[in-house]
Amino acid sequence: MLLLENEQGANQEAIDEALITKLCLIKANKECLIADLVLPNAKVDVREKWLSHEDGMSLYAYFYRQLAWQQAHITLYGKQHKIPRLQAWYGDPNTAYKYSGLLMQPLAWDPVLKHLKTLCEETLNVCFNSVLANLYRDGSDSMGMHADDEPELGVNPTIASVSLGQTRRFTFKQKQSKESVKIELQHSSLLTMAGQTQTYWQHGMNKSRTQTGPRINFTFRFVHPA
Ligand SMILES: O=C(O)CCC(=O)C(=O)O
Numbered sequence: 001m002l003l004l005e006n007e008q009g010a011n012q013e014a015i016d017e018a019l020i021t022k023l024c025l026i027k028a029n030k031e032c033l034i035a036d037l038v039l040p041n042a043k044v045d046v047r048e049k050w051l052s053h054e055d056g057m058s059l060y061a062y063f064y065r066q067l068a069w070q071q072a073h074i075t076l077y078g079k080q081h082k083i084p085r086l087q088a089w090y091g092d093p094n095t096a097y098k099y100s101g102l103l104m105q106p107l108a109w110d111p112v113l114k115h116l117k118t119l120c121e122e123t124l125n126v127c128f129n130s131v132l133a134n135l136y137r138d139g140s141d142s143m144g145m146h147a148d149d150e151p152e153l154g155v156n157p158t159i160a161s162v163s164l165g166q167t168r169r170f171t172f173k174q175k176q177s178k179e180s181v182k183i184e185l186q187h188s189s190l191l192t193m194a195g196q197t198q199t200y201w202q203h204g205m206n207k208s209r210t211q212t213g214p215r216i217n218f219t220f221r222f223v224h225p226a
């Protein structure tokens with residue numbers, strides 16, 4: 001019996017190793033179209049079908065199962081609230097990140113997540129050292145309007161945002177005029193926010209009654225070590 005259990009364990013590990021090797025061979029579509037969003041004082045573009053549909057599905061299934069998803073709490077006016085999504089923060093050892101009063105220590109890179117980072121770096125010619133992973137379990141999970149403008153991201157950060165799973169509507173809102181622009185973030189797409197986007201605009205994702213399937217999003221960043 002013990003032997004059988006050991007054998008099964010070894011087998012499972014072999015499968016995982018093979019799967020990781022396969023996922024680390026995924027390539028991004030170098031020819032995909034780049035659509036620029038027309039937002040004043042911002043630099044935002046979207047690459048739809050940046051990954052093939054099938055590769056995106058395989059990555060989605062792996063990350064859903066494999067990442068250390070947690071439901072964090074934030075404290076607002078002295079009261080604790082569960083944030084309406086699951087999150088995980090991965091990065092190089094010196095990339096602790098403060099977010100809504102939470103100090104998040106990075107988890108060590110998962111090999112497939114590190115590969116996805118490399119694909120973003122190759123596409124954009126930018127270095128990243130950390131990523132916030134978000135899992136929106138259904139349409140009632142969301143992210144409030146915010147700018148990724150923490151000092152540790154530096155001036156005019158480039159942020160690469162990869163979407164897998166359910167398409168969700170994403171909103172940009174100009175900080176001063178409150179003008180808003182909505183786009184649909186599709187499975188396997190890459191959205192890039194750069195230049196002065198975080199200075200002049202907020203972004204976020206409302207709850208949805210129609211877009212109810214689960215979605216995973218990664219925002220790759222470069223955190224300047226403290
Ligand atoms: O889920 C998304 O598309 C956006 C996530 C985001 O804005 C963030 O992680 O800062």
Ligand SMILES: [Fe+2]
Nearest residue numbers: 147148203219
């Ligand atoms: Fe953000």
